[in-house]
Structures are given as structure tokens and as C-alpha cells.
Amino acid sequence: MASRFEFIIFSMTLSFAAIFHMAMAGDPDILSDFIVPLGSPPVVDGNLFTFTGMRQLVGAPPPDKFKVLKASLAEFPILNGQSVSMAVLQYPGGSVNPPHTHPRASELLFLLDGSLQVGIVDTTNKLYTQTLQEGDIFVFPKGLVHFQYNVDANKPAFAVSAFGSANAGTVSIPNAVFNTSISDAVLATSFKTDVSTIQKLKAGLGH
Incomplete structure (x- = not known):
């Protein structure tokens, strides 16, 4: 597991380098080298720039359902103004990262192990799919609906x-x-079905 974790760290470095130009077009520029988060210790040192949340991956067994670990502004406040963030995604056999969007950024996914079926839906409702193998990189354009499926x-x-x-x-x-609180009647009309079907879908999602 240790060698695998070293490979993960190496791949993260490559991923950050690959999105440098993406980042330049992302969040607004700041007028300082970095922004010290409120509540930080008075002495700024290397700890401020270090995220340890991925250590839990070392030696851990695979999860039994899809799991994502994020290093974004909420988890790593020093990222404020830096226009970068990262996530580690684990897909047990047969699991899916359901259709979703990222409204403020493109996503560059680097597959380290296994295979994934991925897809993007553009603004004309055209679906683009690909089956990724280990070592492949795939970009999900900003704001577009996309998914990943093992x-x-x-x-x-x-x-x-x-x-x-x-x-x-x-x-x-x-x-x-x-x-959310969208009414069952609105959803039933929108999806051209009945309220009973909508309620079954909600129940399946743990509404």
C-alpha cells in the first residue's frame, strides 16, 4: 500500500501541473501571495500549507460504496485565492458517481487503478462517453453534467x-x-409520470 500511496502523491503533483492554465482562468486573482485563513495560528509556517486529510487512505481497505475525499476550500482553507483543489475518488465494483455538475470549475480526472465508464452531456443534450483504462486522463468541461461508473x-x-x-x-x-422541496406535482408533470412514481424515486434516494 505504501508504494501505491507514493504513486498517488506523484499523480497528484502531475495533476496540479496539468491544470495550471485551467487555474489561471478560474477564481479571481488575489493581491498577495496567499490569504491566511481567519483563526490561524499567529505564526505562519509550513503547517498552514499542508493538508493531511488523505493520510486516511494509507493502509485502509477499499470502501463498500463510492467515496470521495476532497481537498477544497472547505477542508483546506489556504486554497482561498489559489484556484486549485483536488479530490480522491474510490469506486467499489459496480458503483457509480451519479450525474452531477461542477458549476465553478472544469475537472481533470486521472485514473490510477481499474477501469471507468465516463460520460458528459453537453448543452445540446448530446452524450459523449468513454471507457477509461489505468493511466488515462479525462476532462469534464466546466458546468456540464457528467458521471463515472465502474x-x-x-x-x-x-x-x-x-x-x-x-x-x-x-x-x-x-x-x-x-x-429538495420541489413539489411532487411539479416533478410528475416535468417527467411525464405520476406522483406515485415520483414518491418511489424519492424513497429510493432516502428522501
Whole structure:
């Protein structure tokens, strides 16, 4: 596991380098080298620039459902103004990262282990899909609906994603539609179905 973790760290470095130009077009520029978060210790040292939240991956067994670990503004406040963030994504066999969007950033996904079926839907509702193998990189353009699916029921997949914003945001399509207060009647009319079907969908999502 240790050698695998070293490879993860190396891949993160590559991912950050690859999104440099994406980041330059992301969040607004700041007028200082960095922004010290409120509540930080009075003495600024290397700890301020260090994120340790990925250490939990070392030696850990694969999760039993899709899991994402983020290093974004909320988890790593020193990213404020730096126009970059990152996530580590773990896909057990047969799991999916459901259709979602990132309204404030493009996403660059680097597949480290396993295989993934990925897809993008553009603003004309055209679907673009690809099956990624280990070592492949795929870009999800800013704001477009996309997904990732581990088709292999017997082998997990592991990926690292980099974003051109410190706070890319995530809008889950199933949750945004069925786990909010949009009325059942509006949803039933919109999806050309009945209220009973909408309620079953909500129940399946744990509404």
C-alpha cells in the first residue's frame, strides 16, 4: 500500500501541473501571495500549507460504496485565492458517481487503478462517453453534467481529480431534483409520470 500511496502523491503533483492554465482562468486573482485563513495560528509556517486529510487512505481497505475525499476550500482553507483543489475518488465494483455538475470549475480526472465508464452531456443534450483504462486522463468541461461508473463488479477503481477552482461546487442531479422541496406535482408533470412514481424515486434516494 505504501508504494501505491507514493504513486498517488506523484499523480497528484502531475495533476496540479496539468491544470495550471485551467487555474489561471478560474477564481479571481488575489493581491498577495496567499490569504491566511481567519483563526490561524499567529505564526505562519509550513503547517498552514499542508493538508493531511488523505493520510486516511494509507493502509485502509477499499470502501463498500463510492467515496470521495476532497481537498477544497472547505477542508483546506489556504486554497482561498489559489484556484486549485483536488479530490480522491474510490469506486467499489459496480458503483457509480451519479450525474452531477461542477458549476465553478472544469475537472481533470486521472485514473490510477481499474477501469471507468465516463460520460458528459453537453448543452445540446448530446452524450459523449468513454471507457477509461489505468493511466488515462479525462476532462469534464466546466458546468456540464457528467458521471463515472465502474462497470466491473469484481474490481475497484481509484482516481484523482483536479479542479481549476478552490471551490468547484458539486450539484448532484438526483439529489437536486428529488431530495429538495420541489413539489411532487411539479416533478410528475416535468417527467411525464405520476406522483406515485415520483414518491418511489424519492424513497429510493432516502428522501
